[in-house]
Amino acid sequence: MSGKIKSRSAANADSMSGSVSCNERILRDCHQLYTDCDSGLISIAQSVGVSLLAPRKKITVMLMGNHSAGKSSFINWYIEEHIQRTGVAIETQGFSIVTSGRKRESLTGNATLHLYPHFKSLQQFKGVSEYMGTEISTSRQKRFSLVTFVDTPGLVDGDMKYPFDVDQALLWLGELCDLVLVFFDPMGQALCKRTLNIVERLNEAQGDKLRFYLSKADEAGTESDRQRVMMQIVQELCKRPGLNKCGFDMPTIYIPNPNKPSRCVNQVEEVCKTIEKTINQTVQNTLNSLEKDCELIGTAITDTLSADRQAAVSNRSARCKGCVLGLLGAVLPLLLLSVLALGSLSRELLELTLGENNTDTLALYMGPVDKVVNSLSVQSQLYCCGGLVLLSFLLLLLARLSFRTRPTLSGKQKRQLQDRLEYVQEVVKEKKKKLYAEYLRQSVGDHDMD
Template structure:
């Protein structure tokens, strides 16, 4: 159970179906004939009607495996309960989403009697299938297959098992080509996503710089203008104190540049001076709050993260994508004759 999930981690979601892992087993074949090393067969339990209780949700498990499979083989056993309602229900449900990859076979055809018996069994199965709308389709086929070396009765039944092998091999070829094509698309997509992320980070950095500049501008205004107003206020109202602090020369220089503002303070009645000071402090507080608000920055990538993303982009473009070309070449060498290359 757990060893199977460890060997094939893409089956890990089966663990969510209670009881399944206790009934998972794996058998490995070392044969390389007919590309057998590229095939993984998943044998699901046979279904029967009646009060038979399975130790796990067998329907849910089969439907999940159907979403994962490249081909779904439905074997109708002429000896067993080939037409049980439970089997037909799950076959119909699988056909809703996977009809194009489903194949129907009459297995153990050599044990179905003579030719007339086999035809009768086939007609009975086809009639039952056609009663269900999702299974009633044009060009329905049901080849007869059996294991040749187990044909103990010497039946003359036509064995179409070679067509099954060809169908599997064709699917392998399509899967390999799709995988290689997908590899190139994925590499381009990864490179594009990395580039977009780096561009977005650059844009965010630029926006952060602008935000800091705006914050600094409002902060300077919030400090400089109140400072200027307080200075002119003190020059106009506390001239003697300012002369003792700054000296007469500096005070005269400030008076030259700030004289108009200082005279403006003298025009304001004394009883309103306190309100003006409150206004200055309020203005300072508001400007500093605005400065803090507009200087907010967004999170950006560190140098290490940017370097890591750049390395990923270079790797998928210059290593993985080029590897696809060599893999495709190896695939073609195995698929066609040397003189065709």
């Protein structure tokens, strides 16, 4: 019966694999290796005191810029579905997450935080959760199945009031996201100081994630007008420390409209290539992290078993010391009693051996010695007995302290750890090699894989 269930689930997995891309399948399999209930790497790591995070199955792309910069329009174009509202007004006042799923659905802020637990820290910014939502689309266009878009509020200067600290929220999201697309539009708001200030602060720690684009380039007028706008933006950016880097690039993009052809060069496909490149890099990083985490778990399990063996040896030594000290502590009082008993018995034996006449003669000569011995015995008997009792007590106390042992693993626990080590070393690492080979096979031939 179990064989039928396994074969049926394998068949379902194979049928599903035909509808997903290779990278999507790799990220999904890696995520499952971490989160599996019975033998997931997270639970295995926790058993040896190591904390791991499961890799995400999608990359997160944040779009930011001044209002009406074309962020929502780009998302609609990318997924080929009108899911985000667009217009000249400030339509996006909060954070809108756009992701792919099984059916079209809209989620509120609370449901969004349940769907994305790693976004829960946004609750520290008062008001954000009330202005957050998720749009789930069934689109499979381009690489949308591997992308989660975060559409951010349009930024404006002046007295515009936001219902939350938009600057800090954007900076926090910039650290979480894998890619940050900054859109500048040529319609008078391209030099929005709020946008430039946030970009400058993001660049300090997340500079490798930032990509700049001149959006709505077809509305900039003539080619000379477009060049002038780009020069103004570049000059303003380069005035900021850290942004005046060599090789600064700002492609011109716009949403193609067959009813409104334009001679302006459109590099919107470059955005798609950037997203795809980020996906490929994420797959590589995930596979590399999987290997490092396997090594980390293997080292932790090996160290745990080694420490357990050392503890067992130390416990045996402690028990031996405790036994010796306890034996000495118990023998000393018996030894004292034996000496006293033998002293009195030896006098009686001597009398029986020598006879009464010889005993009197011996006592005549030994009288002074007996007096000295008797005087010393009377004065020091209590001290000697007390010292021996105290020494016996100390030895028993040391024996008790020596018997204190360190906790060790049971036989069942050691077998479990050994099994988990073999699973990580043989199963997970082998799975990682196959996934890496599957990923590389997309780019190189089989003859290059040897």
